[in-house]
Amino acid sequence: MIVLDYPYVSRFLTDSVLELGQAVLDTPQARRLAGDAPLHYIDEIEFSARLALGGKVYTNSENGLGHVLRCRCNEDLARQIDICKDKALFRESVAALHPDYRFRRVPFEDLAGLDAPDVDYPFIIKPTRGFFSLGVHVVNTPADWPAAVRAIEAERAALNAEYPEAVVSGGEFIIEQSIDGEEYAIDVYFDAEGNPVITNILHHTFLSADDVSDRLYYTSARIIETWLLPFTDYLRDVARECGFRDFVSHIEVRVTETGDIIPIEANPLRLAGWCVADITALAWGFNPYECYFKELRPDWDAILTENQGMATAMVIGDLPSSLDRTRIRDVDYEGFQSLFANILELRKIDYHQYPVFAFAFVSLPETELPALKQTVSQDFTRFVVTE
Incomplete structure (x- = not known):
């Protein structure tokens, strides 16, 4: 099954959906983006039933994840999605593979009162739920920290102007050591x-x-x-x-x-x-x-x-x-x-x-x-x- 959503659907993808005979969740976004392509649309009831039976699903955009998570009819799939979308949870999940890698979660409201973080410099700060490099900052020295916080505060209101909160959220950030390479x-x-x-x-x-x-x-x-x-x-x-x-x-x-x-x-x-x-x-x-x-x-x-x-x-x-x-x-x-x-x-x-x-x-x-x-x-x- 396919979930089509903004920001973009290519002609190659819609042609592939047709050739593969994949069903598409019927939403206003999907019909608008697919244009006149004669796709096989299914409603949410059928989509949820297929998902519960373990049907494969693909979303061209993380905007479409809400449709998959809302029905909660495949808990193992929801678990895997959550691990990916929460960048801090992903770090925690693979921590055994990288025991020396340092990171921490920080709620947005705690950023302003946080002294220069106890992480090796330079480090990266970004939303725990993010996409397309939105809200990502490199902090090279302790002296750069106040400016980074001010920039995040200024950007926060705009984070969800282009993507839903399930995709990008300014509520919580992850501070993690920078990786050279x-x-x-x-x-x-x-x-x-x-x-x-x-x-x-x-x-x-x-x-x-x-x-x-x-x-x-x-x-x-x-x-x-x-x-x-x-x-x-x-x-x-x-x-x-x-x-x-x-x-x-x-x-x-x-x-x-x-x-x-x-x-x-x-x-x-x-x-x-x-x-x-x-x-x-x-x-x-x-x-x-x-x-x-x-x-x-x-x-x-x-x-x-x-x-x-x-x-x-x-x-x-x-x-x-x-x-x-x-x-x-x-x-x-x-x-x-x-x-x-x-x-x-x-x-x-x-x-x-x-x-x-x-x-x-x-x-x-x-x-x-x-x-x-x-x-x-x-x-x-x-x-x-x-x-």
């Missing part, structure tokens, strides 16, 4: 025995030490060859500690210089958000949604043989929080697209509703990735026309 985002489903099946690995590239944005992700044969086995082994341990089974997730990790794999977060019942999971089909030629619903395992040996030396990237045309989006009159999409030599797909986003104007999917030789990183470090507001 390379960041990767893993699309994976766990079978009935908790064995992980990875459908893609994306390298999350940051523009600076203080950058917490989601502007650039890419995958390549080298990345899969290097990390498929280590990440599979690690996620098997995560599944054991968290009790993940018959479950799909988008899990972010960092790898330290010594090779330790440290989790950042796990996102429940979906692969990469905003339908970025579609990049798997663009890069590797197979459908990740089909893999999950049919429990297929990618033949990575054959796939990688055909894709040596190439990379596929996703670039977000994001907008700074300081920009008044109500004043945007137009976006120069042609100019933005001209930044990339071989663009596979450009998705235009409602920039009045979200702090993003586009997602670009790009194919390029892996040797050109350094140049791409320089390109995406530009100020994208030059493509924005304001009043």
